[in-house]
Amino acid sequence: EDQVTQSPEALRLQEGESSSLNCSYTVSGLRGLFWYRQDPGKGPEFLFTLYSAGEEKEKERLKATLTKKESFLHITAPKPEDSATYLCAVPSPGGYQKVTFGTGTKLQVIP
Amino acid sequence: DTGVSQDPRHKITKRGQNVTFRCDPISEHNRLYWYRQTLGQGPEFLTYFQNEAQLEKSRLLSDRFSAERPKGSFSTLEIQRTEQGDSAMYLCASSLHRASYNEQFFGPGTRLTVL
Numbered sequence: 001e002d003q004v005t006q007s008p009e010a011l012r013l014q015e016g017e018s019s020s021l022n023c024s025y026t027v028s029g030l031r032g033l034f035w036y037r038q039d040p041g042k043g044p045e046f047l048f049t050l051y052s053a054g055e056e057k058e059k060e061r062l063k064a065t066l067t068k069k070e071s072f073l074h075i076t077a078p079k080p081e082d083s084a085t086y087l088c089a090v091p092s093p094g095g096y097q098k099v100t101f102g103t104g105t106k107l108q109v110i111p
Numbered sequence: 112d113t114g115v116s117q118d119p120r121h122k123i124t125k126r127g128q129n130v131t132f133r134c135d136p137i138s139e140h141n142r143l144y145w146y147r148q149t150l151g152q153g154p155e156f157l158t159y160f161q162n163e164a165q166l167e168k169s170r171l172l173s174d175r176f177s178a179e180r181p182k183g184s185f186s187t188l189e190i191q192r193t194e195q196g197d198s199a200m201y202l203c204a205s206s207l208h209r210a211s212y213n214e215q216f217f218g219p220g221t222r223l224t225v226l
Contacts, residue, residue, distance in 0.1 A: 004153075034214065043115075043202050043217035044154065087153050098167055099144075099215065101153030 002027045002092055006102035013109050016077045021105045023088035024070040033071050035064050036087040038104065044087055078109045113137060115218035117203050123224045124193055131189045132221045136205030143186050144215060145178055146202040147171065154202055154217075160186060161208070193225045 003026040013019055025033065032051045036044035048057045050066035057064050061082060063074040073086055085104040092098040116135045124130050136143050142161050146154035157176070158168045162183035172178075175193075180186040190197055200222050204215040 036217075041220075041222070043204075043220045046214050046216055049214055089153070098156050098159065098169075100156070103151065103153050 002090060002100045004088060004090055004100050004102035006086075006088060006105050008105060009103070010106045011108070013075075013078055013107070015079055015109055015111050018074070018076045018078070020075070021073040021086055021107070022070060023073070023102055025088075025090050027090050027092070027100075030068075031091050033066055034089045034091075034099070035062075035071070035073055036089065038085045038087055040085075047086075075107070078107075080109045080111050083107055083109045115203055115205050115216055117201075117218040117221050119221060120219060121222045121224075123226065125226050126195060127192055129189065129191045130193060130223065131187055132201055132203075132223075134186045134188070134203030134205075134218060136185070136203070137207075137216060140205035140207045140216075141183065142206045142208055142215075143180055144204040144206075145186070145188050146204065146217075148200045148202055148220070149198075157188075190223075193223075195225050198223055198225045 005024045007022045034049055035047040038044045048064040053068045055066050061076050065072045085106045087101050087104045089099045089101040118133045144159045145157040148154045156169050157172050158178050159166055160180040163180050175191045178188045200220045202217055202220045204217045206215045
């Protein structure tokens with residue numbers, strides 16, 4: 001069964017202190033990897049799709065990278081408004097688009 | 112607003128009652144998904160529709176749960192004889208089928224509390 005593990009569970013950063021979040025996965029035939037941001041009491045907000053190892057995507061202070069076994073979400077010079085839970089997810093093989101999510105990393109950026 | 116909408120946003124019910132939630136997907140999206148999320152966990156897949164056809168259901172979806180998507184537009188998720196363990200956030204997402212993988216866009220969720 002597909003497994004997605006995120007680390008750390010929680011991360012507290014000072015404003016401007018760059019860091020990375022990790023998402024490791026075990027799937028039979030990776031068909032892409034998603035990153036989402038989720039604010040408390042809201043639905044996940046789509047950030048990135050990575051399709052193949054070596055791919056990178058950027059959005060403002062966020063940069064997502066993908067290897068054959070894991071993905072990283074790099075946060076450069078974070079601001080308090082970046083505080084949220086960041087979720088990664090992988091689709092299952094077979095074509096029916098079932099997605100398995102990790103438990104997320106709760107990021108807190110302190111002014 | 113052209114995003115995914117869900118109604119109600121919050122529902123409090125007593126154990127044993129039936130509840131129904133509605134999801135309106137992004138208008139051009141032909142795929143619709145239901146997820147359940149409990150505190151501290153990621154969303155867990157429940158079921159998936161392509162147009163009006165329900166193509167996959169999770170083992171998490173017991174006989175008390177039923178979902179429909181008449182005419183391939185909005186969807187409803189009904190929970191019969193609710194239990195306290197059903198308390199969770201119920202999320203709906205939609206996507207547009209393409210040749211490559213398609214991203215899922217989520218609604219704000221319905222928070223269910225079973226007393």
